[in-house]
Amino acid sequence: MRLLLGSLYTFILAAVIGLGSTWVALSRNTGFGALQIGAWTARPKTGTADIDPYSRAAIARTGALPVAIGDGVAFVARADDKGRALDGRCETVISGTTPSARFFTLTLYDQDGRLVPNSLDRQGFTSEELVRNQDGSFEVTVAPRARSGNWLPTGGVERYILVMRFYDTSVGVATRAEREAPMPSIKAGACR
Amino acid sequence: MTRWLLWTLAGVILGGIVHLGTILVLPRTASQDAYARLEPITTVNTMTPIPSPTAAKALLPYMDPAFAVAVCRYDLDNGPMRLTAPVSQAYTSVTFYTRRGVAYYGINDRAAGRRTIELFLMTKPQHDAMPEDTEVTAADRLIIDSPTTTGLIVLRALSPEPGLMPMAQASVAAARCAPQTQ
Numbered sequence: 001m002r003l004l005l006g007s008l009y010t011f012i013l014a015a016v017i018g019l020g021s022t023w024v025a026l027s028r029n030t031g032f033g034a035l036q037i038g039a040w041t042a043r044p045k046t047g048t049a050d051i052d053p054y055s056r057a058a059i060a061r062t063g064a065l066p067v068a069i070g071d072g073v074a075f076v077a078r079a080d081d082k083g084r085a086l087d088g089r090c091e092t093v094i095s096g097t098t099p100s101a102r103f104f105t106l107t108l109y110d111q112d113g114r115l116v117p118n119s120l121d122r123q124g125f126t127s128e129e130l131v132r133n134q135d136g137s138f139e140v141t142v143a144p145r146a147r148s149g150n151w152l153p154t155g156g157v158e159r160y161i162l163v164m165r166f167y168d169t170s171v172g173v174a175t176r177a178e179r180e181a182p183m184p185s186i187k188a189g190a191c192r
Numbered sequence: 193m194t195r196w197l198l199w200t201l202a203g204v205i206l207g208g209i210v211h212l213g214t215i216l217v218l219p220r221t222a223s224q225d226a227y228a229r230l231e232p233i234t235t236v237n238t239m240t241p242i243p244s245p246t247a248a249k250a251l252l253p254y255m256d257p258a259f260a261v262a263v264c265r266y267d268l269d270n271g272p273m274r275l276t277a278p279v280s281q282a283y284t285s286v287t288f289y290t291r292r293g294v295a296y297y298g299i300n301d302r303a304a305g306r307r308t309i310e311l312f313l314m315t316k317p318q319h320d321a322m323p324e325d326t327e328v329t330a331a332d333r334l335i336i337d338s339p340t341t342t343g344l345i346v347l348r349a350l351s352p353e354p355g356l357m358p359m360a361q362a363s364v365a366a367a368r369c370a371p372q373t374q
Contacts, residue, residue, distance in 0.1 A: 002195075006195065006196075006199045007199075009196075009199050009200075009203065010199045010200075010202045010203040010206060011203070011206070012203075013199075013200065013203030013204070013206075013207060014202075014203045014204075014205075014206035014207040014209075014210055015207070015210065016207070017203065017204060017207025017208070017210070017211070018206070018207040018208070018209070018210020018211045018213075018214065019210065019211075019214065021207070021211045022210075022211050022214040022215055022218075025211075025215070026218075046295075047295045047298065048295065048296070049294060049295075049296040049339065051294055051295075053215050053216055054215060056219050056292070056294065057215050057216075057218040057219055059219075059225070059226075059293045059294075060218055060219035060222035060225045060292055060293060061218060061222055061224075061225075062253050062254070063222075063224050063225050063226045063228070063229050063252050063253060063293075064226065064252060064253050064254040064293075065226045065252060065287070065289060065293055065295070065344070065346060066293070066295050067287075067295070067298075068285075068287040068288075068295035068296075068297065068298025069295075069298060070285075070287075070297065070298030070299045070300065070303065071285040071287055071298040071299070071300055071348070072285075072300075102283060102302075103282065103283050103350055103352065105256055105258045107256060107257060107258075109253075109254060112253060113253030113254040114247070114250060114253060115245055115246060115247040115250060115257060116247055117247035117248070118247075121247075123247070123257050124256075124257060124258065126258045126350070126351075126352050126353065127352075128352035128353055129352070129353050155247075163254065165256055167283055167285070167300070167350065168283065168300050168302060
């Protein structure tokens with residue numbers, strides 16, 4: 001009886017720990033070889049045959065096709081510079097410069113990777129569309145209501161994800177530091 | 193007390209094994225991966241333009257809305273494939289994915305050069321079986337070895353601003369992927 005109870009307890013515990021940690025790992029988007037620059041995270045190896053098992057499981061589950069390293073690299077931000085989750089009801093300013101690339105795009109998704117509906121039907125910017133300052137830097141305001149300049153509407157969603165993709169860039173598997181890949185800052189402002 | 197501690201320890205270790213096992217097995221059991229999602233709207237060994245993602249409908253998650261995309265779902269069972277794609281005005285790339293969505297090779301227009309991207313895709317045994325002096329191996333053509341028999345070739349053309357989307361779409365629509373004929 002004791003043996004039965006004990007092994008039952010062990011198996012239930014194993015299932016909870018095992019499946020629970022798998023679920024957490026996949027929903028939190030964990031993986032190896034992350035390149036963390038400010039609020040942005042990239043996993044250049046996800047675009048190669050050397051993709052780590054966690055990213056491999058994540059792409060199979062979501063159905064996403066990662067950007068290959070010969071094509072470009074994708075940086076994802078889920079929180080601002082202070083670590084607070086990005087909130088579509090607040091005003092958030094993305095400003096600064098970017099790593100060198102022939103083109104880049106900035107796109108806003110919901111937490112499941114879908115585009116967010118909004119009145120302007122704008123889901124992002126390409127590097128060609130951005131209005132820039134004289135020194136080449138730029139400022140994008142991510143906000144639920146219209147702003148002057150580069151306005152990226154949030155549609156008022158509670159949580160969103162920003163993805164910056166750099167195409168034909170020197171940023172890759174060998175990139176280690178911010179010096180090589182300066183990413184723009186993300187600063188949260190007033191909420192409505 | 194010690195007995196329960198031991199049972200707990202066993203549970204934790206077993207849990208770790210379950211965790212690793214599920215992570216490794218998951219890609220093989222996923223029923224909604226990119227290949228499965230593209231299967232209904234694509235024909236095998238044919239380049240099919242796929243609709244740009246909108247807020248209402250997107251075939252795959254995390255698609256870049258600034259790109260026009262075409263997909264060739266390939267099967268190398270009957271021999272190598274040949275891909276030709278015109279280079280669009282702004283930026284064009286070709287990415288090769290395995291059946292499980294692993295991006296094993298990617299190339300952009302600058303690396304591929306010329307005005308048309310021309311690539312040959314084959315499995316390693318097919319590549320090895322190729323005679324040295326055929327048209328394919330003789331010319332300085334790009335040969336890609338696919339680690340799997342089936343997979344996806346994804347062609348992407350950038351539309352730098354929304355007004356240029358029709359041009360990017362026309363560019364990917366002109367791409368061809370077909371079994372290579374000797």
